[in-house]
Amino acid sequence: MKAMILNEYGENSVFEYTQVEKPTLKPGHVLIKIAASSINTVDTMIRQMGSDLPLSPAAPAILGMDFAGTIESVDETVEGFSVGDDVYGCVGGLADLQGTLAEYVVADVQLIAHKPKNLSIKEAAALPLVAITAYEGLTRAGVSKGQKVLVHGGAGGVGHIAIQLANYFGAEVYATGGTDEQLEVIKQLNATPINYKTETVEQYVEKYTNNAGFDVVFDSVGGPNLLNSFNAAALNGHIATTVSLCEIDLTTAHFKGLSLHVVFMLIPMLHNYKREIHGNILSKLAQISEAGNLNPIVDERSFSLQQVGEAHAHLQSGKAIGKVVVKN
DSSP: OEEEEEOSOSTTOOEEEEEOOOOOOOTTEEEEEEEEEEEOHHHHHHHHHGGGSTTOOOSSBOOOOEEEEEEEEEOTTOOSOOTTOEEEEEOOSBTTBOOSSBSEEEEEGGGEEEOOTTSOHHHHHHSHHHHHHHHHHHHHTTOOTTOEEEEETTTSHHHHHHHHHHHHTTOEEEEEESSHHHHHHHHHTTSEEEETTTSOHHHHHHHHHTTSOEEEEEESSOGGGHHHHHHHEEEEEEEEESOOOSOOOOHHHHHHTOEEEEOOTTHHHHHTOSTHHHHHHHHHHHHHHHTTSOOOOBOSOOEEGGGHHHHHHHHHTTOOOSBEEEEO
């Protein structure tokens, strides 16, 4: 099969379009013909950092985690999936799991689900990693009807999904952005936009919560921004974050009695730990999408499999709006 291979890691690493051996079935897996794969920030981190990240596959490697495609063959032990089914998921591109920047992938059925019928192939490929992340963060934080939820980075890959899911759960949603374009995206997603460059945390907490704070803060920015999340949260509130690789003062979190939920959605893939949870979440997300409550934003630029290097550069440029997707 054709695949994009990364022979070495580093800032100047280059993908090579080449022929590799087609993967073979194994118990509990299906062979999928990939139609599209989306690019995530973690993909660019692996490409640049390589062995400095413990989750990076050994080079030469096939990267790519998300996909949408069609099942071509099914192991005899598999139930619930058949040849010809359109499916989507987040299945590889790290450790010893082959990535999705290829014509085919053999995937653990616990990590996939049937593709949402209302979404295009590109839209479905855009969802898995960011949507599972958003769903896990919000549900672990216990988001419920009537709560006030703040999403940091509301126009980003994870953030724009978190807004939609928080709305689905019945919350009153607010989100931060730093440009007119980002704020307009947030507004179109039925959240109240907050310009973090012109309003301080204290100002928007007073304006929108009468100084009580937000019940839940979903922080897709993380790092030093966690201090802003602590300050924005209500007493006994919840913080969910995707970025906590930092040293930070927890004093405010302590005196406000906050709960911090760290979301690292790659754990089931890396450790073969409760993988069925991801499949179940993907099935639920498909239902939410088919009911009209979840629609990923896909960047308007189109990339072929051979242009994956350009796709990585576009994501890293900060100019992408929504998810960057590569089509086979």
